[in-house]
Amino acid sequence: MSSTTVRTKSHFRALDIAYIGMFAALMMIGANITSFAPFMVVGGVPITLQAFFAILAGIILGSRLGAISMAVYAIVGLAGAPVFARFTGGFAQLMSPTFGFIIAFIFTAYLTGKIVERYSSRTAYIIAALIATVIIYIFGTNWMYFAYQIWADAPPEFTYKLAWLWMLAPLPKDIILAVFAGVFGYRMRHIIKKTSQKRSRKQ
Numbered sequence: 179m180s181s182t183t184v185r186t187k188s189h190f191r192a193l194d195i196a197y198i199g200m201f202a203a204l205m206m207i208g209a210n211i212t213s214f215a216p217f218m219v220v221g222g223v224p225i226t227l228q229a230f231f232a233i234l235a236g237i238i239l240g241s242r243l244g245a246i247s248m249a250v251y252a253i254v255g256l257a258g259a260p261v262f263a264r265f266t267g268g269f270a271q272l273m274s275p276t277f278g279f280i281i282a283f284i285f286t287a288y289l290t291g292k293i294v295e296r297y298s299s300r301t302a303y304i305i306a307a308l309i310a311t312v313i314i315y316i317f318g319t320n321w322m323y324f325a326y327q328i329w330a331d332a333p334p335e336f337t338y339k340l341a342w343l344w345m346l347a348p349l350p351k352d353i354i355l356a357v358f359a360g361v362f363g364y365r366m367r368h369i370i371k372k373t374s375q376k377r378s379r380k381q
Contacts, residue, residue: 194243201235201247202254205283206261213265226263226348229314230355232283233290233307237363238370241291248284255280275330278321279314286310294367303367304360311356319345 208227236244251261260267263276271277293306323341326332 194239197239198243198247198250201231201239201244202251202261204231204234205248205251209261209263210265212263227355228263228279228283229286229311229352230359232287232314233310233356233359234363236287236290236310237294237303237306237359238366239287239291240295241288244287244291245284248287252280252284273325273329275322275325276318278325279318281321282314282317285317286313289313294363300361300364303364304357307356307360307363308353311352315345315349315352 205228208231211227232244232248235247238244239247255261255267256269256271258268262271262274262280266274271280287310290306290310293309294303297306319341323338326336326341
């Protein structure tokens with residue numbers, strides 16, 4: 179193996195780590211956007227930008243690295259760093275009714291990445307982002323409902339229908355951001371690809 183090949187692999191390994199760290203940091207910012215805009219809390223549920231960044235991670239980084247970046251974010255938060263919504267963190271967050279969304283971000287980043295790795299059109303990117311949004315809502319909302327019913331002491335009037343009504347507030351925002359993530363991610367992925375190809379030719 180030539181020294182050039184070794185340098186190239188080493189470079190991209192370092193770049194991958196940088197991308198993973200960047201998206202983990204973006205998730206922290208997206209989770210706590212309500213600290214700067216308190217009005218983005220509806221019915222006790224923070225309206226965040228996490229879904230947007232999770233989808234973008236899958237589109238730009240691909241399935242493997244996208245899922246890893248979301249897993250890193252979750253692990254850092256569970257380790258105690260205040261990176262979850264409202265600057266919370268710690269292992270106790272596993273019992274939070276909204277922790278299902280954190281888990282969903284890992285799977286949706288992977289799924290989004292898989293779709294765009296197979297289909298390269300702009301439309302496919304947008305569809306992938308919208309599918310990811312649906313999965314986030316289904317998994318996260320069901321987790322929230324059962325968490326409230328089993329261990330979070332929900333009031334008697336809290337029903338499955340009410341759980342979904344809570345999620346109507348952030349839904350329009352997440353649909354719009356999903357479409358934007360698909361369009362923006364499509365452009366960014368192709369820019370990154372062209373840049374990588376130019377770098378490879380120079381080396």
